[in-house]
Each structure stands twice: as structure tokens, then as C-alpha cells.
Amino acid sequence: MHAQDDAMTTNPWTHALANHDLHTHTSWSDGRHPVSLLVQEARAYELDAIAITDHYFPGMGPAESDEAFDRYLTEIDAARSGQDDVRVLQGIEATVLDVTGRISIDAAHAERLEWVLCDLGSRSEGTFLNTPADKGVYMENVVRTYLGLCDVPYLNAIAHPFNTGNTVPSALPAEYPGHLLRELAQKMAERDIVFDVINSTMYWFKDSGIAPRALTAQYVEVVRLFAGEGVRFQMSSDDHRTGLGNTRWAELVLRRAGVTRGQMVDALRIGKRR
Numbered sequence: 001m002h003a004q005d006d007a008m009t010t011n012p013w014t015h016a017l018a019n020h021d022l023h024t025h026t027s028w029s030d031g032r033h034p035v036s037l038l039v040q041e042a043r044a045y046e047l048d049a050i051a052i053t054d055h056y057f058p059g060m061g062p063a064e065s066d067e068a069f070d071r072y073l074t075e076i077d078a079a080r081s082g083q084d085d086v087r088v089l090q091g092i093e094a095t096v097l098d099v100t101g102r103i104s105i106d107a108a109h110a111e112r113l114e115w116v117l118c119d120l121g122s123r124s125e126g127t128f129l130n131t132p133a134d135k136g137v138y139m140e141n142v143v144r145t146y147l148g149l150c151d152v153p154y155l156n157a158i159a160h161p162f163n164t165g166n167t168v169p170s171a172l173p174a175e176y177p178g179h180l181l182r183e184l185a186q187k188m189a190e191r192d193i194v195f196d197v198i199n200s201t202m203y204w205f206k207d208s209g210i211a212p213r214a215l216t217a218q219y220v221e222v223v224r225l226f227a228g229e230g231v232r233f234q235m236s237s238d239d240h241r242t243g244l245g246n247t248r249w250a251e252l253v254l255r256r257a258g259v260t261r262g263q264m265v266d267a268l269r270i271g272k273r274r
């Protein structure tokens, strides 16, 4: 623990559920800013920890070549070296490729990272790619995809689960059948796969017609269900520009869902993989 009494009283973030931001992007993928600036910002904001998690799929950033991957890791390492005030994790955001949970990063590369996220994105067959016209089938495919992902031994967290508002058809959080959510929550808890609550969740529902506060209320109920099954959480900005450390909405949702500090990932305890 680093919490001395004077630090407790002078750092206004100590009241937060967590003082971390474990999903961020840099100019290595589709973020605007270099790694070095994100690390400087994290220090300025007195965050405990951030994870640099650029996109990882064929042709993109750190996945372009082994040489690029090496440079990515070296650059993060250089930006964090010599300082121990902010924990900076070498991570990536992989993407899931099909409903079996096939992921875009292999074990050999993942082993060199400290934090591996995976999202449902435009390359995900059977969900975002060739989305089933039947909403029930679509939602079942989403949950099957996540269940498959839970079998990936080097996966740490699912990025913004249920980001399915902008597809046709769209699937809102409250529309997922409870038994499917519970099955997934139980498997995530068993495998210790973390649920990533991103601040910009509204982005994923901008085309769905849902009112922002209705989305909040629906997402709160999903988070509450997962928390009830023992799933752990992380907060993030999913920063691409200058939003590093902005986890206001994420914290609002987690608090409203009754999540406690003990259910949050302790980023300071994340270790180097073997």
C-alpha cells in the first residue's frame, strides 16, 4: 500500500472506486496521441495505473509485424521507466473473430503483455459482421462469442461488453435474456475474466435511439447481475484523444450497481506474465 495519511488527504481521487484507467489508445492504433503523452497525463492526473491497450489485429499498429510489436513494448517501457508514481501496463485490445471466441492475438505475443483486452468489433463474424437479422439469434451469438472468449487462457478482460447498440438490429442491455447473462457471468467469475466498464459507452448506442439515462439504467442492471455472480470490474476511458482518466460515467454506473472497491481490479497487483 502506498497510502500515507498525507497522501490520503491531498489526493482527491482516493475516494474513487478505483484510480485507474485500464483501456486507452495511442497513435500506435487509432488514438491521436503518443504513448509518452498519455503517461505524462496519467502522472499529471495522479492516477495509480493506466494500461496502454492499442488495437491488435492484422495490419493494425503493434500487430503489423514482430518488429512493430517489439517497438510498441519498448516505447511503453521507455515512457514508464525511471518513475514509479504511476503503474503503466503494456497491454493491447485484441478483437474476437467469430462466435467460437477465436481471438486476434496468439499466446506467444500475449505472454509478453501485462494486460490483454478483447472487444467485439467490425471483424467479429456472426455478431458485428454478418449480423443475424433475428435479434434473439444475434444476442445469443454475442453471448456465445463471449463464452468462447472466456476459454482463452491469456485473456484478462472483455472490453465494453454488450456494445451492441449501433448494429442492425440493435440489442440493448435490457433485451438480453437473464439466463444467458447469468451463464456468462458465472463463467467470467470462474475464469476471472474482468468486465470493462468504459466511460464512453454511449458511443456504442448513439444510433439505437435509446435515451442516455435509459442506457445508464439498463447498463446498471447488467453490471449488478455480473457483480452478483462474483465478476470483477475495471474502469476505463477508452481514450482516443484527450479523455485519459475520465471515468465519471463508469464510476456512476458501478456505484449505482452496488459494486465495491473489493470487486475492482487492483491494477497495482497485476504482475508480469511468465
Ligand SMILES: [Zn+2]
Pocket: 023, 024, 025, 093, 159, 238
Ligand atoms: Zn478501445
